[in-house]
Amino acid sequence: MxxxxxxxxxxxxxxxxxxxxxxxxxxxxxxxxxxxxxxxLLVRDPFALVGLVIIAVFFLVAALSGFLxxxxxxxxxxxxxxxxxxxxxxxxxxxLGTTAFGNDxxxxxLVGTRVAFIVGISxxxxxxxxxxxxxxxxxxYGRYVDDVIMRATDVALSIPTLPxxxxxxxxxxASLRNIIxxxxxxxxxxxxxxxxxxxxxxxxxxxxxxxxxxxxxxxYIMRVHxxxxxxxxxxxxxxxxxxxxxxxxxxxxxxxxxDPNAMSWGQMLNLAxxxxxxxxxxxxxxxxxxxxxxxxxxxxxxxxxxxxxxNPRLRRR
Amino acid sequence: MRAYIVRRLMQAVLVVFxxxxxxxxxxxxxxxxxxxxxxxxxxxxxxRQDLLERWGLTGSLxxxxxxxxxxxxxxxxxxxxxxxxxxxxxLAPLILNTLxxxxxxxxxxxxxxxxxxxxxxxxRRGGPVERAGIFLATFVRGVPSFxxxxxxxxxxxxxxxxxxxxxxxxxxxxxxxxxxxxxLAHLILPVMTLxxxxxxxxxxxxxxxxxxxxxxxxxxLVRAKGVKxxxxxxxxxxxSLLPVITWLFPALAETVAGIVIIEVVFSWPGIxxxxxxxxxxxxxxxxxxxxxxxxxxxxxxxxxxxxxxAKLDPRVSYE
Numbered sequence: 001m002x003x004x005x006x007x008x009x010x011x012x013x014x015x016x017x018x019x020x021x022x023x024x025x026x027x028x029x030x031x032x033x034x035x036x037x038x039x040x041l042l043v044r045d046p047f048a049l050v051g052l053v054i055i056a057v058f059f060l061v062a063a064l065s066g067f068l069x070x071x072x073x074x075x076x077x078x079x080x081x082x083x084x085x086x087x088x089x090x091x092x093x094x095x096l097g098t099t100a101f102g103n104d105x106x107x108x109x110l111v112g113t114r115v116a117f118i119v120g121i122s123x124x125x126x127x128x129x130x131x132x133x134x135x136x137x138x139x140x141y142g143r144y145v146d147d148v149i150m151r152a153t154d155v156a157l158s159i160p161t162l163p164x165x166x167x168x169x170x171x172x173x174a175s176l177r178n179i180i181x182x183x184x185x186x187x188x189x190x191x192x193x194x195x196x197x198x199x200x201x202x203x204x205x206x207x208x209x210x211x212x213x214x215x216x217x218x219x220y221i222m223r224v225h226x227x228x229x230x231x232x233x234x235x236x237x238x239x240x241x242x243x244x245x246x247x248x249x250x251x252x253x254x255x256x257x258x259d260p261n262a263m264s265w266g267q268m269l270n271l272a273x274x275x276x277x278x279x280x281x282x283x284x285x286x287x288x289x290x291x292x293x294x295x296x297x298x299x300x301x302x303x304x305x306x307x308x309x310x311n312p313r314l315r316r317r
Numbered sequence: 318m319r320a321y322i323v324r325r326l327m328q329a330v331l332v333v334f335x336x337x338x339x340x341x342x343x344x345x346x347x348x349x350x351x352x353x354x355x356x357x358x359x360x361x362x363x364x365r366q367d368l369l370e371r372w373g374l375t376g377s378l379x380x381x382x383x384x385x386x387x388x389x390x391x392x393x394x395x396x397x398x399x400x401x402x403x404x405x406x407x408l409a410p411l412i413l414n415t416l417x418x419x420x421x422x423x424x425x426x427x428x429x430x431x432x433x434x435x436x437x438x439x440x441r442r443g444g445p446v447e448r449a450g451i452f453l454a455t456f457v458r459g460v461p462s463f464x465x466x467x468x469x470x471x472x473x474x475x476x477x478x479x480x481x482x483x484x485x486x487x488x489x490x491x492x493x494x495x496x497x498x499x500x501l502a503h504l505i506l507p508v509m510t511l512x513x514x515x516x517x518x519x520x521x522x523x524x525x526x527x528x529x530x531x532x533x534x535x536x537x538l539v540r541a542k543g544v545k546x547x548x549x550x551x552x553x554x555x556x557s558l559l560p561v562i563t564w565l566f567p568a569l570a571e572t573v574a575g576i577v578i579i580e581v582v583f584s585w586p587g588i589x590x591x592x593x594x595x596x597x598x599x600x601x602x603x604x605x606x607x608x609x610x611x612x613x614x615x616x617x618x619x620x621x622x623x624x625x626x627a628k629l630d631p632r633v634s635y636e
Contacts, residue, residue, distance in 0.1 A: 047452055158332040158619055159339070160611045162574030163592055167608055170596040171343055247461055251578055254463045255593050269463065273582075278467055279475040289464040297459025304455050304521075 041309040048305035051298035058295050062113040070095075071104040073111045073263045078102070090283050097283035099268075100275040108263045109287050115264040116246045116295060119176060123183040123245035128238035130188040132230060135195025140203055140222055149192065156189040162251060169257045176259045179252055183245040191237040195230055202229045236306050243299040250292055265292050325623050329616045336612040341385055344601050345378065394609075395602030399595070404602040408588060408610060414485060415587035417504060419576050419614075422511025430516040431561060434523025435554045438531070450524070458517040462575040466510045466582035473506055480505050483584050507583045514575045522564050526557025565622045569615050577611075 042048045061068065071077060077098060078084060084102040088094055096105035138149040165182045172178040202208065208225050216224075252258060253266030254273070265288035272284045388395065394404040437450030460468075474482030481503050530536065530553040539549050577589030584590070588607050595603035 047448075154328065155332050155335050158612075158616055159336060160573040160608075160615050161571060162577050163589070163608050163611045164339075166577070166592060166596055167340075167343055167604060170604075243459070250461055251463065251574065254461075254578065255581060256597060266463075269467070273467075278470065282471075285467060285471075289467060292464055293456075293460050295459075296461065297456045300459045301452070301455050304451070 042302065042305055045305045045309075048302050051301035051305070054294055054298040055302065058113055058291075058298075059117060061110060062117040065110040065114045069104075069107040069110045071107045073103060073108040075103065077104060096287050097281070099271065099284050100277055100281070101271070105268075105284055105287060108268055109265070109291060111263050112265040112268060112288060113291065115176070115259075115262045116249070116291075118262075119180055119183070119249040119264075120242035120246045123180045123187075124238045124241040126180075126184045127187045127191055127241040127245075128234055130184065131191025131237060132195050132227075132234045134188065134192040135234075136199055136222055136226065136230065138192065139196040139199025140218070140226065146196075150196075153189040153193055161186050162248075165248060165252060166255060166257065169252055174252075174257045174259055176249075176262050179249050179257075179259065180245070182252075183241075183248045186248065187241050187244055191234070191241070194237055195234055198230050198233050199226055202226050232306075236303055239299060239303045239306065243296045243303070246292070246299075247296060265289075321627060322624065325620055329620050332616050333613060336609065336616075337386070337389060338382075340605050340608055341382055344605055345381070389609075394606040397595075397600055397603045399598050399600045399603065404606040407603060408591060408606050411586055411588050411591055412610060414585065415576065415580070415589065415614075418507045418511055418579065418585060418587065419572075421504075422508045422576075423515050423572060425508065425512035426515030427519050427561075429512065430519025431523045431554070431558070433516075434520040434561075435527055435550055435557075437520065438524035438527025438557070439550045439553070442528075450520070454517040454520045454524075457513065458521070460514075462510070462514050462578040463582050465514055466507075466579050469506055469510050469513075470582065473509075482506050485586055503583075503585075507579050507585055510579050510582075511572075511575060514579070515572055518564065518568060519561060522561045523554070523557055526560050527553050530556050559626070562622060562626050569618045569622070573611055573615055 042052065077094075079088070086098065086100055086102050088098040090097045094104050094106065096109065098104055099108070134149055138146045165186060168182045168185070169178055172181070203221075203226060208221060211221055211225060249258070249264060250266030250269075253264050254270045256270055256274070258264055258267040258270065268288040269285065272278055272281060277284055392405065394408075396402065397404050397407050400407050433450065433454075437447055437454075440446035440450070470482040473479050483503075485500060485503050527550070533553075533556075536549055536553055539552050540546075573589075576587070577592065579585070580587040580590035581593055588610050592604055592607035592611070594600075595607060
C-alpha cells in the first residue's frame with residue numbers, strides 16, 4: 001500500500017521522516033515483538049534483572065506452595081509437651097516460629113504467596129483488557145465517545161480508592177472474588193487514560209492517515225497500526241496493576257476485610273496486629289512485611305525500567 | 318479564567334453528587350438487615366417499626382433516596398446505630414484530627430521529595446547518586462503504608478522508645494486543644510509515616526521533569542549568564558513542577574488510602590479509622606458520613622490543585 005503514496009521530501013533526496021513512518025507502519029511485526037524487544041532491554045538493566053529474578057522466585061514459590069508448606073496453615077499446632085505451640089520463636093521445627101494461635105508462620109507465608117499472585121494476576125488481566133478497550137475507543141473515535149468515557153474516568157478518579165474498597169468489600173462480602181472485582185473497578189480508569197493518550201498521538205501519524213487514505217477500515221487500523229503501539233504501555237499498566245492489586249488485597253486484609261478462607265500476607269499482619277503481637281513477635285510480623293515489600297518493589301522496579309526503555313524521551317538524554 | 322473556575326466548580330459538585338448516589342445504593346446492597354444487629358430479638362414489632370422509621374429504612378427505594386438527599390442537604394447525616402448520636406456530631410471533631418496528619422504529612426513529603434528529585438535529576442546520568450536515588454525511591458514506593466507504619470512503630474516506639482505510637486494523647490481544652498506536648502508527641506510518628514509514604518512519587522516525578530528539562534536551550538542561556546550551577550538547577554526545577562502538580566490530582570485519592578491505614582496502625586481517632594470501625598460494626602450512618610467526608614476532602618483538594626495548576630502554567634487553556 002505504501003508504494004502508492006508519494007511524499008515530497010525536503011529536497012535532500014533521502015526519505016523524509018513521514019515516509020519512514022509509513023514504512024514502519026506497514027512493516028508487519030509479530031504481536032510479541034514489543035515484548036521480546038522490551039525483555040531484551042530489561043535484562044541489560046541490573047536493577048530490573050534483580051527485580052525479574054525476585055518476581056520469578058516468588059512465582060515459583062507460589063506455584064509450589066502447597067508442596068513446600070510443612071504444615072497446614074490453619075492448624076493449631078501442639079508442642080512436644082502437648083500444649084498449644086503459642087508464639088514460639090523460630091526453631092528447627094518451625095523455621096519462622098508460630099503465631100499466637102499456634103499456626104506455623106512459614107506455612108502461612110507460603111500460602112500467602114499464592115494468594116498474592118492469584119489476586120494480582122487475575123485483576124491485572126481484567127484491568128488490562130478493560131483499559132485497552134476503553135482507551136482505544138476513546139482515543140480513536142474521539143468526540144462524544146471520548147467525552148463520555150473521559151468524564152466517567154474524571155469522576156471515577158475523584159473517588160477515594162481505599163474507602164470505597166472498604167465499603168464495597170464490606171457490603172459484597174469478604175472474598176477473593178469480590179476483592180478482585182473491587183480492584184478492577186478501581187484501576188481501569190488510570191489505564192484507560194494512559195492508553196488513550198498513546199492512541200491520540202498514534203492516530204495523527206502520517207502512516208495511519210495513509211492507511212486510511214488507502215482504504216483501510218477503522219478496525220483494521222486499530223488492530224494493525226495502533227494496537228501494537230499501545231501494547232507496551234498497556235502492558236506497563238498491567239504490570240503496575242499486579243502490584244496495585246496485591247497492595248489493595250493486603251490493605252483490605254490488614255483492616256480485617258480479607259477472605260477468611262485464604263490466608264494472605266495482609267491477613268497475617270492483621271492477626272498479629274489485633275493480637276497485639278506487633279511489638280513483640282518479630283518473626284510473625286517481619287516475614288509477611290518483607291515479602292510484600294520485596295514483591296511489590298520488584299514489580300515497580302521492573303515497571304519503571306520498562307517505562308524508561310519504552311519512553312525514548314527518557315532514554316535519549 | 319472565571320469560566321474555567323465555574324466549570325471546575327460544577328465538576329466538583331457533580332462528583333459529590335455521584336459519590337452521594339453511589340453511597341446510597343452501595344449501602345442498600347448490604348445483605349444484612351441492620352436492625353437485626355441493633356435491635357434485640359425480643360423487641361415487639363411496633364418498636365422495631367419505629368426504629369426503622371427513625372432511621373429512614375422504610376418506604377420504597379425512591380422515597381428513601383429522596384429523603385436521603387433532603388436530609389443530606391439539610392446537614393442531617395442520620396443517627397449512629399452504635400453511638401446513638403447524630404453521625405455528624407460523632408465525626409465532626411475527627412475531621413481536624415485527620416487534617417492534622419494529612420496536611421503536615423503531605424507537605425513534608427512533597428517538599429522533601431521534590432528537593433531530592435532535583436538532586437537526583439541533576440546528578441550525572443548513570444552515576445551513583447542517580448542510581449541510588451531511583452532505586453531507593455522505587456523501593457520505598459513499594460512499601461505498603463501499613464508495613465511502613467508497623468516498621469516505624471517498631472523502631473521508634475518499641476525499640477528506641479522515643480515517641481508514643483498509640484492514640485492521640487491528652488488534648489487541652491478550648492483554644493489550647495491541640496497545643497499540648499502529649500498531642501505533638503503522638504503526632505510525630507503518623508506524620509512521619511505519611512511523609513515517607515508520599516515522598517517517593519514526588520521524587521521520581523520531579524526527577525523525570527528535571528531530566529527532560531536538562532537539555533533545554535533556556536538553561537544554556539541561564540548558564541551563559543555565569544550563575545552558579547545550583548541556580549541553573551533551580552530554573553529547571555521550577556519548570557519541572559508542573560507534572561508533579563498534575564500528578565497530585567489522582568494521587569490525592571491514593572494518599573487518602575494511606576491516611577486511612579495510618580490512622581488504623583497508630584489508633585489515631587480520625588475519619589479513616591472511624592470508617593473502618595463503622596464498617597466492622599455495620600454502622601451505616603457513620604460509615605456513609607465518613608466516606609462522604611473523605612470524598613469531599615478529595616474533591617476540595619483536587620479543586621485546589623486544579624486552580625494552582627492554572628495559576629502556575631500560563632499554557633493551560635481555560636477552555
